Amino acid sequence: MHPRCSSAGFGSAEAVAEAILYEGYLLYPYRRSSGKNRVRWQFGVLVPPAWGEAHGLVDSGVAGSAESPWQQTECLMEAPETAVVRVRLRFLQLQRKTVEERTADGAHRPVDRIDAEGRTELSFDEAVPREFDLEASVADLRRGHRLDVQVPGGEDVEQLVDDRGEPVGRVVRRRWPLSASVSVSAASCPAPFRLLRLTLRVENTDRTTPAGSRRDDALRCCLLAAHTLLAVDQGRFLSLLDPPEWAAHAARDCRNVHTFPVLGGEPGSSDVLLSSPVILYDHPQIAPESPGDLHDATEIDEILSLRTLTLSDAEKHEVRATDPRAAAILDRVETMPPEVLERLHGAIRSLEPVRRQGEATGPTPWWEPGADAALGPEAETVLVAGALLSRGSRVRLRPRRQGTDAHDMFLAGRTGRVEQVLLDVDGTRFLAVTVDDDPGAELHQWYGRLRHFRPEEVEPLVGEVETR
Structure with a gap:
């Protein structure tokens, strides 16, 4: 085990991991005075255990904004005993920036802001990225490995002077x-072929944070935006979103808590896995048109860039005083x-030939731009x-595991009501459905925000029909 292993290569997955590290770090309009930037650190927050227990943060959900003292990743891997697994833990350490004014007696007292020599500084929280690596063979991981992580505190002081140098x-x-600690183990899975379950x-x-502390104080000892990267040589990871049929049962048994592991790297590769606190697809990529991170969830570079340009001079001054990023x-x-701005306006990722009516074709998923326009007139029925x-x-939902909205997997097995049977431009039918027990179902039906499924993704509940 090594506290830092420079040989660990994670390829393009590192760029995605970097975006995750600063997901929601500072949202547009990037000013301290903005209400949404006063409650920060929403993803992958690992809290001190006593504080978490006192505040009821001990649930075992999946990826998302939940705070917890721990997170767990389980994934499937094919690899020999000699294969080497590399694990990289990444997170942010809170850094509290405090502006202090010099008093007449040479002491200092905290203030909200200081203006000095044309420069403004505001008190605000920043963060420092941290990485720790662990490396072990599969044979060693069968016995279990643990890495204890210690990050020291510290203090940096920058003096401010006026235009006279005072x-x-x-x-x-x-x-x-x-x-913190990182524990990794490997165990064989019952399957027709050699298969390992890796648990991280x-x-x-x-143990220093009092259980009764305020959240702002507890954050000082939290791991923020915590996530992991895994790589294996002489082996491969299996997709949990679309596992081979022979490994489907083992994939369903994997228990992931506050993490969402997906295949990383370039499409077609399987030697890197990214376990994220936010939901992703396999092989997530940073758009090549994007010139840099904007720290905003599901960011749209063009609109955020244009809106940033509309900030007033006073607002831009506050942005610069808020945070270096x-x-x-x-x-x-x-x-x-x-x-560069023009390149952000849109991109065509792939082209397909136009097919004659009646030819098989893949419809535009409902969640992609333009999907609503692709769903044309309403059809009366579908067999x-x-x-x-x-x-x-009435139907039971059986969403496919590949090529669909990642959120739909949480609806698997749920029941719902068909609101519409729709035709797309190629003559393919879709079912627009409201989900049972959804408190917003009536509202969704009113303004047309429905869930769309292919006919093969639903199971008819014969004899159960509702009318409205």
Whole structure:
């Protein structure tokens, strides 16, 4: 085991991991005064165990914004005993930036802001990225491996002077010690072929944070945006979204808590896995047109860049005083060449020949841009498994595991009501469905925000029909 292993190669998955690290770090309009930037650190927050227990943060959900003292990744791997597995833990350490004014007696006292020599500094929380690596063979992992992570605290002080060079205050950046553990083990899975289940657990082991602390104080000893990268030589990881049939049962048995593991790297590769606190597809990629991270969830580079340019001079001044990363975004947007901005307007990823009516074709998924336009007139019925489905028919949802909305997998097995049977431009039928027990179902039906499924993704509930 090594605290840092430079030989670990994770390819293009590292770029995606970097975006995850700063997911929601500072949202547009990138100003401290913005309400949504006053409650931060929403993803992958590993809290001190005593504090988490006192605040009821011990659930075992999947990926998302939940806070917990630990997260767990389980994945499937084909590899010989001599194969080497590399694990990289990445997270942010909170850094509290405090502006302090110099008093007449030479002491310092905290203030909200300081203006000095044309520069403004605001008190605000920043973060420092941290990485720790573990490396072991499959044979060693069968016995289990543990890495104890210790991150020291620290303090950096930057003096501020006026236009005459006289000291007027300082900026103090403080960090508090962090402690965590990474445990990794491998075990054989019952399957027709050699198959291993890799279990990775990351825990916050801090014991210094009082259970009754405020969240702002507890964050000082939290791992923020925690996620892991895994790589294997002489082997491959299996997709949990679309596993081979022989490994489907083992994939369903994998228990992932506050993480969502997907295949990383280039499409077609399988030697890298990214376990993220936010839901992703296999082989996620950064859009090649994107000139840089905008720190905004599901960001749309063009609109965010244009809106950043509309900030007033006073707002831009506050952006630069809020955070160095916010200032870097503003600098990049303001100096972006027209051809780069034009490239953000849209891109065609693939082209397919136009097919004659009646030829087999893949419809545009409902969740992609343009999908609503592709769904044309309403059809009255569609035949599914010998049952004729129409408006009011009751169905059980069986969404496919590949090429669909990742959120649909959470609806597998749920029941719903057919609201519409639709035709796309190629004559393919879709079922627009409201999900039972959805408190917003009536509202969704009113403004047409329905779930769309192919006929083969539903199971008719014969004899159960509702009318409205």
